[in-house]
Amino acid sequence: MELDALMLSRIQFAFTISFHIIFPAFTIGLASWLAALEFNWLRTGNPIYRNLFRFWVKIFAISFGLGVVSGIVMSYQFGTNWSRYSEFTGNVLGPVIAYEVITAFFLEAAFLGIMLFGWEKVGDRLHFLATCMVALGTLISAFWILSANSWMQTPAGYAIENGKAVPVDWFAIVFNPSFPLRYAHMVLGAYLTTAFAVAGMSAWMLLRHGRDAPEGKLAGARRSMSMALWFAAIFVPIQILVGDLHGLGVLKYQPTKLAAIEGNWERQANMPLRLFAIPDEAAETNRYELGIPKIGSWVLTHAFDGVVPGLKDVPPDERPPVLPVFFSFRIMVGIGFAMLALGLWSLYLRWKGQLFTNRLFLTATMLMTPSGFGAVLFGWFTAEIGRQPYVVYGLLRTADAASPVSATAVSASLATFVVVYAFIFGFGSYYLAKLLRKGPEPIEGLDEDALSKKPKRPFSVPDERLEGQRPQPAE
Secondary structure: OOOOHHHHHHHHHHHHHHHHHHHHHHHHHHHHHHHHHHHHHHHHOOHHHHHHHHHHHHHHHHHHHHHHHHHHHHHHHHHHOOHHHHHHHHHHHHHHHHHHHHHHHHHHHHHHHHHHHOOOOOOHHHHHHHHHHHHHHHHHHHHHHHHHHHHHHOOOOEEEEOOEEEEOOHHHHHOOOOHHHHHHHHHHHHHHHHHHHHHHHHHHHHHHHOOOOOHHHHHHHHHHHHHHHHHHHHHHHHHHHHHHHHHHHHHHHOHHHHHHHHOOOOOEOOOOEEEEEEEEOOOOEEEEEEEEOOHHHHHHHOOOOOOEOOHHHOOHHHOOOHHHHHHHHHHHHHHHHHHHHHHHHHHHHHHHOOOOOOHHHHHHHHHOOOHHHHHHHHHHHHHHHHOOOEEEOOOEEHHHOOOOOOHHHHHHHHHHHHHHHHHHHHHHHHHHHHHHHHOOOOOOOOOHHHHHOOOOOOOOOOOOOOOOOOOOOOO
């Protein structure tokens, strides 16, 4: 592998987008989680929900800010490192990205300040409306981004004029063949990322404080873990179903990617379900293969004798890198079934009345805290690496999309990004960890007047007392 300007540009983009996707995957779900907490507070008047809202909104604010910063950095690369890609796709994808700014960013900008700082200045219902609008904005943003990315996977509604893609049918462009299921898959992935993060942090609080902690100290942790696990138990199976339907779309529109995902070299029926293998691209075979006979064809085509395409159907220069695609897909699927197992386990313990007391389960839930982030990352690795050698599938090769810049220039920018990201995201992650370690304010000792007061600083950590509140005695 030669570290020329093309490879360095690919590494730089992979580095920046991997950092970026973590934050939208969290904030999309977290915004809806905040809306659910505020709705329950308005519905019941239970201060636990408002207390949880005040805790998680700080996490949302920091994560949202880090996501915006990383997204801006990523977008500049379209002009610096991928100018030929921008020239080829600009007439189609430029307006789609503009629609995201006009609809999603403006909506979020209009209501984000009210959600973060305005609860004491506007009525409860107007504040709830602001929270819902921010949540809607995140979903609209994901809509346009997934539409643009899906068009790169399954281009439609275009014509080629003077070597550039131009729009012919905007409906076909926006709702291209892979978009609906990819959008549903991503949104559910974001929601499950938040659900397992909330459940895992809540389980950590229960383990950390133990049975001797005052009831008010753990009330929020119990409530948030219960809500998150209900969501996981219901929606993980739905996500698996959506993923299966998406796989049928990949079989139809991107057969070479599917062949790489399955490590399938020869077109065949009755393909085994490969649980493990080490693909050898030079020899065009798999080593140490472990599989279940015939099941692969049934999973991929819903027929035991279904024909699965092979990598040898296309020349070697038309194939994606097989090894990373093969393993990233299996890691994503493995995480998904671990989520399913935890969700089913939670239902059993809920029925037994041991959801908050089984230490083995709490430990497992805590260890699953980053599982959603991992599933999203490896899912994107599968989708993006599997599209190679094309940046726009079947139309524009990645090698033809790069800017005419030197390897030295890209090396310098990549090194700068690594240093700056380590500094900014290191401090951001440290502050997030500090907030999460403190947890929500205990309910004990807080009356409704105290809950309605605002912190001295908008993002102050939870152990800083509220204005007008008496200091709490040390436990």
